[in-house]
Amino acid sequence: MTTTRRFRGIYCPNVVPLDDSGAIDEAELRAYVGWLIDRGIHGLYPNGSTGEFTRFTAEERRRIIEIVVDETAGRVPVLAGAAEANTRETLAACEYYAKIGADAVAIVSPFYYKLSPEGVWAYFDEIGRNTPIDVTLYNIPMFASPIDLNTAQRLAGAHARIVAIKDSSGDLPFMRSMLETIRPERPDFSFMTGWDACLLDMLELGCDGGTNATSGVAPELTRQLFDLAADGRIEEGRGLQDRIARLFDALFGAADFPEGFRMGVGLRGIRVGAGRTPRSARDRAGDADTLVMLRALLAAEELA
Numbered sequence: 141m142t143t144t145r146r147f148r149g150i151y152c153p154n155v156v157p158l159d160d161s162g163a164i165d166e167a168e169l170r171a172y173v174g175w176l177i178d179r180g181i182h183g184l185y186p187n188g189s190t191g192e193f194t195r196f197t198a199e200e201r202r203r204i205i206e207i208v209v210d211e212t213a214g215r216v217p218v219l220a221g222a223a224e225a226n227t228r229e230t231l232a233a234c235e236y237y238a239k240i241g242a243d244a245v246a247i248v249s250p251f252y253y254k255l256s257p258e259g260v261w262a263y264f265d266e267i268g269r270n271t272p273i274d275v276t277l278y279n280i281p282m283f284a285s286p287i288d289l290n291t292a293q294r295l296a297g298a299h300a301r302i303v304a305i306k307d308s309s310g311d312l313p314f315m316r317s318m319l320e321t322i323r324p325e326r327p328d329f330s331f332m333t334g335w336d337a338c339l340l341d342m343l344e345l346g347c348d349g350g351t352n353a354t355s356g357v358a359p360e361l362t363r364q365l366f367d368l369a370a371d372g373r374i375e376e377g378r379g380l381q382d383r384i385a386r387l388f389d390a391l392f393g394a395a396d397f398p399e400g401f402r403m404g405v406g407l408r409g410i411r412v413g414a415g416r417t418p419r420s421a422r423d424r425a426g427d428a429d430t431l432v433m434l435r436a437l438l439a440a441e442e443l444a
Contacts, residue, residue: 149182
């Protein structure tokens with residue numbers, strides 16, 4: 141059975157706290173999940189880009205989802221990142237996440253190898269025909285083969301199990317075109333934006349919500365912006381959107397993505413630990429200035 145409701149709201153692509161040995165810090169991840177839920181996020185999106193899914197083993201990715209599903213305990217939906225290196229392994233992840241109680245999965249289009257639109261269609265068509273769990277398409281052209289309008293429309297029309305798209309291109313005309321072509325055919329289909337700098341504009345267009353990295357650092361702000369848009373208070377939200385955009389730009393540009401977001405989460409009191417990828421001395425030398433800047437932005441929002 142597919143879900144009976146559209147995904148709606150702000151879903152957090154959470155970072156993963158690591159201990160001093162570089163292993164997943166389960167206790168701190170559980171604390172972080174609770175912290176996010178208490179501050180109003182509508183759902184969790186573990187194993188996303190901000191969660192550095194490519195830097196964990198397949199077994200670790202499964203463990204991350206186990207922890208998040210268990211800790212949420214049904215309080216909010218869990219959209220589990222299920223992208224693996226090939227279709228067979230991705231479907232195996234879909235089966236496992238369905239078994240342990242995730243609400244749906246998000247799958248990025250094939251990465252590393254550039255595929256044609258027909259190749260992207262074939263990949264998701266096989267998943268759509270075989271998945272035991274609802275699927276969100278994940279379009280992130282900066283990292284993976286793009287999902288174009290025709291492909292998204294064909295997939296939504298062909299597979300009831302494909303129930304949503306997360307678009308991280310930040311392309312407003314593209315989102316408008318998807319809404320205009322897909323929604324009349326699939327009223328149940330969800331449209332989520334992953335580009336924080338235009339969250340309000342996307343919501344005004346008719347998006348159902350966002351999977352926004354800033355929500356992992358300042359969930360209070362992204363939730364407030366969603367609520368304003370949901371109430372039709374668009375003009376009132378403009379200033380807040382500008383502030384979120386400034387914070388997003390600082391977090392995104394602070395260091396190699398998603399290091400800035402790890403820093404930001406750390407400033408909110410979560411022990412995130414060092415990331416998995418070694419950083420150069422030059423990059424580390426800028427951390428002190430970055431932390432001062434991020435702390436000032438959070439303090440201005442009374443979040444630090």
